[in-house]
Amino acid sequence: MLKSHFKYTAKVEATRNAKTAKCQFDLSSFEASSLVSTVIGGVSLTIRFGTDGWRGVMGRDFTVEGVKLVAQAISDYVRSRGLAKRGVVVGYDARMNSEEYADACIEVLAGNGITAYKTSRDTPTPVVAFAATRLRAAGAIMITASHNPAEYNGIKFIPHYGGPALPDVTSEIEGLIGKTKPAATSIREADRRGLLALVDFKEEYSEWALSLVDVDAIKRSSLRVLVDPLYGSTRGYLEDILRAAGCQVSSIHSDRNPGFGGLTPDPTTPESLKELANSMSGFDLGLACDGDGDRVAAYSESFFSPNNIFPLVLLHLIELGVKGGVVRTVATTHMVDEVAEQYGLKLYEVPVGFKNIVPHLIMGEAVMGGEESGGFGYKWHIPEKDGILSCLYIVEALASSGKRRLEDLQADFKRSFKLLHSVRGSIRVERPERFKMTLLKKEFSDVAGYEVLETVRIDGVKLITSEGWLLMRPSGTEPLVRVYSESPSLDVAKLMLEWGLKRAEEISRSC
Missing domain, CATH: 3.30.310.50 (Alpha-D-phosphohexomutase, C-terminal domain)
Structure with missing residues (x-):
């Protein structure tokens, strides 16, 4: 019998102005992806690490054997850093076979004597990252292909600080792939040896996220919100958090569907939000996240892409008194530049990939970072893109303004800035x-x-x-x-x- 759901309760004390520890990172240039080739049972397997881990088509490019190789490399990395006793959180999204891939990682971790804290259900990436920081774990392994089509899956390592692995970490893990034969033990044996515990961080994460917004202002607004998790892992999270904040909430696509109902779980493509758009009668705001909950898009009377959302949320934070720089990727809207220039904020432009934004958040150089693909992060939060918290900030921006439609916020924006x-x-x-x-x-x-x-x-x-x-x-x-x-x-x-x-x-x- 597995350990009963492990619960780690942390006292929520941080605020928007929480101090961020300074860390040193290598910010030198690097390739967007690299290749690791190995042979398993006479069959050549190529593992490509892109902007956010290794992804591929399940059963063709992405296999259990490959996952075990990566899990062994992560185990070797964790042990080389003297962090093995801290254990590793293992999370997974709602895709077909994701839990099986997660179990394969747990078997390898246990074979290396490393405790696995497995999420009790498919869980959003930002919540898995949050769990790693609260447990003071060596990091987390997340099984997800994020916004990619249903036939894809992926694996990535989230270090102890709760954000994407930076290039030096990724390169070291890549170099370890295939060096050691995966050491694996069964799930039953891992449980018997005390190397497996189930964890559920929904309550703790929800309390934390709600502590970062003005719940009273949101309650006074009584916004009517339609949520679309696109059959992904934010279902049950986003609806419950918004209700706790005082919104009137309904949802669509809120059951688990490993094939995402034939949709691509990417809210930044209007085609994926057609049903949301057609269901907006009686609602002020529509909010959607991708398959693993780290991206966001919105709808009021029309579709609001991440490029439309970024400058509005940034301006809202500035009006609340938040001070500091802002970082965006090279593919992201220059409306952010307009806001930064008018308010004297330092602007950082980085390559695509949230891992390039992370150092500026951790070192306190930027208060907010974002990508045109819908990922936004904040200095006072875990250094990971978080679609759920970003939804809360969108709601807070509307509530604080006294408006009910994003179009009205954008109209105010156009009075001071050029709409692109x-x-x-x-x-x-x-x-x-x-x-x-x-x-x-x-x-x-x-x-x-x-x-x-x-x-x-x-x-x-x-x-x-x-x-x-x-x-x-x-x-x-x-x-x-x-x-x-x-x-x-x-x-x-x-x-x-x-x-x-x-x-x-x-x-x-x-x-």
Whole structure:
């Protein structure tokens, strides 16, 4: 019999202005992904670490054997740091086979004498990261492919500080893959030896998240909120937290469906939110998270992408008196730049991937960081993107303003700042790394006839013109090249995007 649900109760004392410990990190440049190849039973297996761990199609690229190899490498890393006695949290999302992959990790951890704290159900990534910090564990293993389609799965290591593994940690773990044969024991034996405990951090996480917002203001607003967890792991979390904050809450897609009902569990694509959009009658606000709860998008009378949400939440925090810099990825809206300039905030631009945002949050250089893909993090919280807490801040921004629609908040924003329109597209490529090398050698003088004033090459190629900007970069998680553009004119943004997709196709054919 497994240990009864282990409960760690922590006193919630931190506030928005909680001090953040200073840590040293290597911020040098690095590749978006790397390859580790090994042979298992005569079959070659390639493990690719992208912007957020190793992901692949289940049964083809992503296998139990590969998961055990990665789990052994993580075990070796944890032991080399003298952290094995702290144990490792093991979480998983709602996908097919996720719990089986999690159990494979537990078997390897136990084989190495490391206690596993397994979540009692599929659990959002930010809650798993939160659990690792509260348990003072060596870190956490999370089985998830986040927003990717249902046939994908993935594994990532979350170090003890509760955020994405930084490049030096990832590189060390990659170097350990295949060096040691996985040592595994059965789940039953792990339990018998006291190396397995079930944990449930919903209550503690909820108390913490609610301590970071003005619950009284939210209760006074009585906002009517429709929640769409997209059949993912935030179901039961987001609804209950919003109800505790005083919202009137209903939900759709709130049962577990490993295939996500045929949807892609990515709230940043309006196609995934069609039912939410069609169900908004009688509601002020619609909120959606991705499959593992670290991304967010919203709906009022229209769709609000992360690029629309970021500047509104940042401005709200500034109006509450929060002070400090802001960090965004190279693909994220420049409306954040406008807010930063007007309020004298230092702006940091980093490559795509939340792990590039994390150091600025941990070292206290930025109070908020975000990506156009819907991940937002905060200095006073765990250094992990958190869709649930971001939903709370969206609700708080509306409640504090006395407004009920995001469109009204955006109208206020437009009185002081220039509204920019962002669009994006992608093409499939056979050789992403070769595409990247070819792209970086290219020089561009214009974008759809608009003169290039500056070129940024920290992640792909970003071309800045007087009318907006365009970015081309290979994805770190899928065989895609993503193209982004932004302009004060939606027509110009679309024109630049079309131009960028054509250039990407030309480069792909030449690789």
